[in-house]
Amino acid sequence: MSQLYPFRRTALLFTTGLALVLASCAEPQDENLKPSFSIPLVYDSVGYRFHSESLKPLIDQLAVLNQEVEKGNQGGVYVSEESLNAAFTQGTFSLQSVTTPYYQSRLLAQNNGYFAELSKASGSYFNPFSRNWEGGVYNALLFDEYGLETGQLIEKGLYGAALYNYAISLTEGKFTPATADQMLFLYGADPMFYNSDNTTLYSNADRRMAAYAAQRDNGSGTGLYSQTRQEFIKLKAALKEGEDYNAYRDEALAAIKLNWEKINAATVIYDLHEAVLRLNSGDLNDAQRAEVMHLVSEAAGFLHGWRTIDARHRKITDGQIDQVLELLNVPYDRSAAVYRFVTNAGEELPKLMKAVGKIQGIYGFTNEEVESFRRNYVADQGR
Structure with missing residues (x-):
């Protein structure tokens, strides 16, 4: 026995040492084992201009499409x-290459796609009380025969179906600090995060979804814009630190995706509140009627663009989108009836408030948040 003891003791030490080495290489099993991480105060903008350059043609193409629509x-x-x-x-x-197949079909379908419907309505005139066969211009806005402003389904729908859809696709490949910069560019914020879409004050003011985030943020440092800014800072920093900080990376990415979606939903609520405000004001003139149909169409565009995006990357389901679109008189599978909000306001108006309630329930917005979404804080605060 005394001759075997040194061998056994050596084997035990080797086994114990191996276990310690394996344990040290293992991924952290709980929050307490994550490496310490100090989140910077500002976004690391080194490389942002270079990394975002390749995406500018995509944004330029969206601008060309919108000019054609207008x-x-x-x-x-x-x-x-x-x-x-x-x-x-x-x-x-x-744009087609980054848009969901579903939304491509809604845009490109012959005879009843959004492009075809807009083209058929153009060159004519429209009145919601005496609708013609194909629609037309009503108070400087182009509607189809059902009072749907298809231009809003094109532009605002692509904010989700193309820009958000492509942004999340970038995270499924090689995820690097360059990816964070490209996501930030598609979101529409500058690394300085001005929290303003006022191009008079800022040459690099917020654009695209970031512009709507700024409008919904009260400037207190706790709103959706401010929250998303903090998560982009965290995301870029974690990616620069490397794989050991993937837990922080994943936390930041999840928060960015949810906030991006919440900003979209908050803007839908803003549009619907504005439409209700006009409908409740009494007798409407042509400009107010056109604005109501515009607001409902814009809300439908923002919402519809998220349909069929990979369910892993969004909170709202297709079924929930369909329910809200139905309340907006813009069902995904049938002809719209947006004109009814101005020709039968007493009967149709409650649908808009019901739609607000459904969106509030989906995202868990508080009553105070829903009330705040009535505001355009950039305009109200002059920032």
């Missing part, structure tokens, strides 16, 4: 379906 708002001006298709599909890195 031509239809001029009475007597015809917009061809071919010009809209070209603005969406042209180039090797096109």
